[in-house]
Every structure is written in C-alpha cells, then in structure tokens.
Amino acid sequence: MIRPVVYVLLLLLAQVSYSQSPKKPLRIGIAGMAHDHVHGILNKAFRQTGQTDIEIVGIAEPNRELAEKLAKQHGFSMSLVYPTLTEMLDKTKPEAVTDFGPVVDHKKTVIVCAPRGIHVMVEKPLATTFADAKQMAELVKKHKIQLLTNYETTWYGSNHKAYAIANTDKSIGDLRKIVVHDGHQGPKEIGVSNEFFAWLTDPVTNGAGALFDFGCYGANLSTWLMHNQRPLSVMAVTQQIKPDIYPKVDDEGTIILTYPKTQTIIQGSWNWPFGRKDMEVYGQTGYVFTVDGTKMRIRFKDDKSEHTAEATSADVPATDPFTYFARLIHGETKPDELTSLDNNIIVMEILDAARQSAKTGKAVKL
Template sequence: MSPIQYIAVLLFVSMQLASAQASQKPLRVGVVGLVHSHVNGILGRAKKGDIEIVGIAEPNRDLAERLAKRYGYSMSLVYPTIEEMLDKTKPEAVTDFGRIVDHLQTVKICAPRGIHVMVEKPLAVSFDHAKQMEALAKKHTIQLLTNYETTWYGSNHKAYALANTDKAIGDLRKIVVHDGHQGPKEINVNKEFLEWLTDPVTNGAGALFDFGCYGANLSTWLMHNQRPLSVMAVTQQIKPDIYPKVDDEATIILTYPKTQTIIQGSWNWPFARKDMEVYGQHGYVNTIDGTRMRIRLKEDKTERTAEATQTDAPATDPFAYLAGLLRGETKPDELTSLENNMIVVEILDAARQSAKTGKAVTLQKPMK
C-alpha cells in the first residue's frame, strides 16, 4: 500500500468513526409548550440516550414549575418564548405540545432556522393553516411530522400488512374506526389542557378534531393516501352544560370509489378506546388495542384472535422514531408523514363544514 493509499484509508476510517459517534449522540430536542397533557410522554420518558431535552418554551411559569417538580427537570431549561429557547439552546428538532392553533406559528419560527418539527395530532386547525405549514416545510427542507398514539400500536401495522401487503382480506370495502373516552373533563385532564381543548378556535372543534383525526389518519394510510370523494359529518352536543362551545359527539363518513370509512370520535364512550375494523371482500381484521386483534379470513370457519408486538410498529415511541429518522437510522413512516396529514386536515375541515351545513362536501381534485 502506497503512502497516499494509506492516508486515504485512514481518512475513510476516521470519517466512518466520526459518523458513528455523531449518530450515537442524543438528538437535541426543544419542547414547545406544556399545555397539552401528551407532554407527559416526553417529560416522563426514561433516559434512553437517544434524545436530550435542551430547552422548553412555556410562558406559563406556574405550569412549568408544577411539571418541573413532578419530572425533575431544571427550571433553567424553561424560556418564555420559542425564539429565545431556540437561540439559547440550538435544538435540532422541536416537539410541539401547545394549542393546535399555534402549530402554524411554531413552524413559522422553526422552519427558517432549519429546525425539524413534530406536532401532536392533528397537524392544524384548518386546511389553510396546513397549507402554509406545508409550504414552509418544503421551502426550508425540514421534517414536519404529526404524532398519533395509534402510530405506535403494533396491531395497526399488523392489520395494515394483512390488508395491504399480504392482501389477505381482498380489496378493502369498509373501514370503521372508534376513538375517544368519557370526555376530557370526566377523565380529569389538567385545567390548561381543558381550556383550549374545548374551544373551537384553539382546537378546531371538539371531539370532531380531537378524535376524528385518528380515523382520518388511519383511513388515509390504509387507502394509500387516496383522498376521499366526499366527506359527510354529523356532530352533537350531548353535554352542552360541560362543553358549551364545541361538539362532544362526531361521526364522519368518507366515500372512496369502492370503499367507505366510518369514523366515530366521541367524548361519550363508557371507556377509553382506540380500535378499528377493516373489512375486505373475503375477510376482516379488527384491532382491539395496541396488541390484541381479531381476524377472520376466507378459509377460516370462525374468528380467531392474534397478538401483535411492539416490533410490528416503526418504533417504540415517537421520540425514538424522531431521533432515528433524523439520524437516518429509521425509514419514514406514512402515518406521521406530511403527505398523509395534509389529507387528514382536508378531511377534518370538510367534516366541520358538513356538520355545519348538513350536507356532504365533495372534495375537489387538487390543482396540478
């Protein structure tokens, strides 16, 4: 080996080692907002070495101090504005646990700085907001992801594989998705969360947006990002004394050329639930929770049970996924993708309009 070749080999090895060391460093993450109770997921997450919370943007000092006492983080991490947090801590990505209406502002601030953003579901309060966010993400080449609890359910991914990869149930004919609980006040969410979650401006709607988004996300995924032909929604205020400003009961019907989806989002279920039924020409697969399933295929005489595992999902949790994706160690998953969630918000926007007018909304073909 010549001296030049030897030096070239050394350079290559050192570059590989540097790359490996960089990938092992925790992803520097900033937390934007503490008013969404899903923030407990990242604050209470065990230190796995894949992410590091370097800053928190939250103007409500009392809330920040309450959570600091619970989770043990230093108040020196807390800044009153997103801009100051970004300037002082230099995160690579942020996770947004603020009001849904504020997601656009977060992207407006982060995208020009090249900082990736993961928001809690849904992506936006309106299709107009979503389009602005999409434009910013594409212009500044950042990841703009939407987190749903159900993305990390092994059962959903196993159901998708049976329906779409294995085509074990034939062409899809009907998808039914149930999501919700007894109501946010009934399950005792904190006051900061309840305040904005039950406001049509800050949340977009009530149960229609809070839980209708799950079914829109899963249906869009199962239908390979196909936009529905029409959206029909019916909402009710069963508990106007508790939720005077928003709906607490919502049903959305999506029509596709040869498939129908029924989404049932509710703050009136007797128990919390996140499950779905997927029916094909000659079989079905139903998810019960994150792992348990019921399946009946063409050759089955009776229904059988099945179990999924965490390895069927793309990652153990959204933060492990975020770190893996940005490090190039995890392949992109469609459920969190911007393409899927643009369609989700378009569906929700149309559903809100349909519920108001009592008429189905026909979705126009997108302009080329």
C-alpha cells in the same frame, strides 16, 4: 513492531468499538406544555435511566406556574425554561422541536422553526384548518425540514399488522369498509389538566371538539389504508350531548368518507363508557379487527370462525414517537407513511370538510 495481522485485528476492533459507541442524543426543544401528552417526553428525558436517544435542551412556556409545576413533578431545572419560542431557540440551538401547545399554535411553531432548519413534530392533528396545513407544508418544502404529526395509534403494533394483512399480504381482498372508534368518557370526566381543558374545549384553539380531537385518528388511519387516496366526499354529524360541560364545541362526531369502492365510518366521541382506540377493516373475503394496541381478531375466506392474533414490538417502526423522531433526523430510518406530511394534509382536508358538513348538514365533495 506490530505485525500486519495484529494491526488489522486492532483496526477491526477499533471500528467495531466505534460503531457500538452511543450515538449523540437528538437535541430537542419543547414548544408549549399545555398539552397533557407532554408528560410522555418529560418522562422519557428526565426519568428514564441509562442511555437515551433525546436530550431536552430548552423549553418555551410563557405560563411560569405551569412550568414550575411540571419541573417539580419531573425533576428538571427551571433554567431550561424560556418565556418565548424565539428566545429558547436562540439560546439553546435545538436540532428539533416538539410542540405540546394548543393545535392552533402549530403553524406559529413551524413559521419560527422552518427558516432556521429546525425539524418539528406536533401532536395530532396537524392544524386547526386546511389553509394552515397547506401553509405549513409550503414552509417545510421551502426549508427542507421534517414535519411529523404524532398519533398514539401510530405506535400500535395491531394497526401495522392490520395494514400488512389488508395491503401487503392482501389476505382479505379489496377493502370495502373501514370503521374506526376513538375517544373516551370526556376530557373533564377523565380528569385532564385545567390548562389542557381550557384550549381543548375551545373551537378556535382546537378547531372543534371530539370531531377534531378523535376524528383525526380515523382520518389518519383510513388515509393510510387507502394509500393516501383522497375521499370523494365527506359527510359529518355532530352533537352536544353534554352542553353543560362542553358549551362551545361538539362532544360527539361521526364522519363518513366515500371512496370509489370503499366507505369509511369514523366515530370520535367524548361519550364512550370507557376509553377506546380500535378499528374494523373489512375486505371482500375477510376482516381484521384491532382490539387495542396489540390484540386483534381476524377471519379469512375459508375460516369457519374468527381467530385471535397479537402484534409485537417488531410490528411497529419504533417503541415511541421520540425514538422514531431521533432516528428520522439522524438518517437511521425513512419517513413513515402513517406520520407523513402527505397523509396529514389529507387528514386536515377531511377534518375541515367534516366541520363544514356538520354545520350545513350537507356532504362536501372534494
């Protein structure tokens, strides 16, 4: 006969053991593999050892040759690959889908997934047009799914620490100017895959060139820093500095956003001498600069000179987008404002207006 005290102890041990048992990984399907960022999820799912928070249950990719190349590289079975998204969903029943196809296909993925109650995460930006973005948002609301847009800079501790300094602690006063620099030497120059290059440099499948590819980062961060406030106007200038390489799209884009008492300058380029994703945030009494994902430069009102700081993993909502996605779907975390649909609808309104402004040479009032 088990004594009452012993019984209680056994019950507590069982509860602790249950709470510490590994949670089931999120069942994910991949829609398209022509975006080179697909290597991130493939590495996590097929090369990471130990317990993982995601499981790839199916892949939709019509380009069999591309799928076979990636299967060989990452060690997954071609039995996971289906020619269409619909067939993959029917056969594998994923809880969520991550889209690594051309940006123009993001809407198609949501159209197929939303009525099935399947959550979606796309690579940045959300869409190629503001109209598509609004249609996607309507489907999300109707079918009550999550739709996230993944930016590399969301997972930079420096950006979250800069936000805290500027908005939570209010250590630099009211914001006056935000300057965001993003880009690299160019897709061809850094050696992207042929499949990625083909759609990235097409105005229909990508929406624009560097203007969309890297302008979206600044629009996302500025909207976040401004608490999802829409700018009053959008002005953009684009150039084709390398028309021999990029004949169809811009390779240089600068966007100016005006707010009632703040201005944002977004510099997206395929002409930097090296890759960069950094930001300058100026307030009335100080500034905070992000140098990379962790390093920062800061100067407050009474400082005689600037000082350096470094962010840690504790400053970001998750170690990677797929872990965050799994936690979100499983109800272990709340939606992050930086990846929110509200933010990214405004981002698309900005990018659409920037494209129009670049064509007409006039500022677009929102």
